[in-house]
Amino acid sequence: MAAGPTLSVEGLAKSFGSVRAVDGLTFTIRSGAVTGFLGPNGAGKTTTLRMLLGLTRPTAGRALVGDRPYVEHERPARVVGAALEASSFHPGRTGLGHLEVFAPQVGVARQRCRELIEFVGLGAAADRRVGGYSMGMRQRLALATALLGDPPAIVLDEPANGLDPEGIVWLRRLLRRFADEGRTVLVSSHVLAEVQHTVDDVVIIAQGRLVHASSLEDLAHLAAPETYVESPDLGGVSRLCEERGWPARPADRGLLVGTATAAEVGAAAYRAGIELHQLASRGGDLEDVFLRLTGGTR
Numbered sequence: 001m002a003a004g005p006t007l008s009v010e011g012l013a014k015s016f017g018s019v020r021a022v023d024g025l026t027f028t029i030r031s032g033a034v035t036g037f038l039g040p041n042g043a044g045k046t047t048t049l050r051m052l053l054g055l056t057r058p059t060a061g062r063a064l065v066g067d068r069p070y071v072e073h074e075r076p077a078r079v080v081g082a083a084l085e086a087s088s089f090h091p092g093r094t095g096l097g098h099l100e101v102f103a104p105q106v107g108v109a110r111q112r113c114r115e116l117i118e119f120v121g122l123g124a125a126a127d128r129r130v131g132g133y134s135m136g137m138r139q140r141l142a143l144a145t146a147l148l149g150d151p152p153a154i155v156l157d158e159p160a161n162g163l164d165p166e167g168i169v170w171l172r173r174l175l176r177r178f179a180d181e182g183r184t185v186l187v188s189s190h191v192l193a194e195v196q197h198t199v200d201d202v203v204i205i206a207q208g209r210l211v212h213a214s215s216l217e218d219l220a221h222l223a224a225p226e227t228y229v230e231s232p233d234l235g236g237v238s239r240l241c242e243e244r245g246w247p248a249r250p251a252d253r254g255l256l257v258g259t260a261t262a263a264e265v266g267a268a269a270y271r272a273g274i275e276l277h278q279l280a281s282r283g284g285d286l287e288d289v290f291l292r293l294t295g296g297t298r
């Protein structure tokens with residue numbers, strides 16, 4: 001498959017009355033990777049995705065799929081497959097029937113609908129009405145709809161919502177495979193932890209503005225290290241942390257020391273003649289970084 005198109009927004013803005021849902025966003029999503037589009041509830045993710053897909057008109061700026069807006073592609077659904085809302089199905093249609101309604105619009109044969117419904121694990125439920133589908137089944141159907149045109153770019157809004165753990169692993173593998181094939185894969189979520197094991201890159205927004213865009217690896221570097229220590233002299237370790245300006249809090253049978261690596265804590269304890277029974281690097285907590293960047297609290 002040819003490399004997917006980049007998805008980019010430039011100075012993108014959208015106001016609903018006095019609400020600035022999206023406020024001057026600029027970023028580019030590359031092909032061949034899974035990108036997490038992250039932000040707390042109401043950050044403006046869905047509105048941004050809707051503008052990218054030509055469903056909402058921007059107040060300012062532009063959104064491009066490759067070199068032009070989504071709607072200017074000859075067959076948009078063959079370029080970007082999107083699943084924005086899992087709940088917007090006609091409840092009286094069957095799962096297969098739903099796909100068959102969309103197939104001619106996308107320009108694919110009926111046969112593909114049957115293949116896809118099997119592919120997303122809904123084979124046994126293909127002839128049941130969507131009204132009776134669970135949230136997870138609707139997510140799978142939304143994904144099948146997005147994949148109808150075998151698009152080189154895939155945009156999914158909160159795709160893990162309602163999926164069981166097995167479904168989440170399945171989705172993760174699928175997205176990885178799409179990225180490995182060179183497609184552009186964009187998934188939104190309001191929980192970093194949910195996509196932490198899936199994404200290569202992150203674009204984080206809050207209150208309609210970009211707060212961070214990088215690889216997941218670079219984001220992890222922002223997570224301050226933590227070190228777990230056990231010692232028969234925890235009072236001595238506490239004093240040491242105070243002297244060095246390391247925040248320390250009780251955890252399990254020892255202390256969790258913030259902003260310091262295991263090597264730093266070990267060396268300081270050694271110099272102070274303090275005996276340690278455990279010294280373990282805990283690494284930083286990505287969710288804390290996410291909350292810090294977006295101004296949220298746990």
Ligand SMILES: Nc1ncnc2c1ncn2[C@@H]1O[C@H](COP(=O)(O)OP(=O)(O)OP(=O)(O)O)[C@@H](O)[C@H]1O
Pocket residue numbers: 016019020021039040041042043044045046047048189190
């Ligand atoms: N059609 C609309 N009319 C009025 N306000 C809207 C409309 N769509 C979105 N908003 C407002 O714009 C802001 C951003 O909403 P949006 O749904 O884009 O956020 P989100 O990041 O997708 O949130 P969530 O994670 O909760 O889905 C919110 O304050 C929302 O209330």
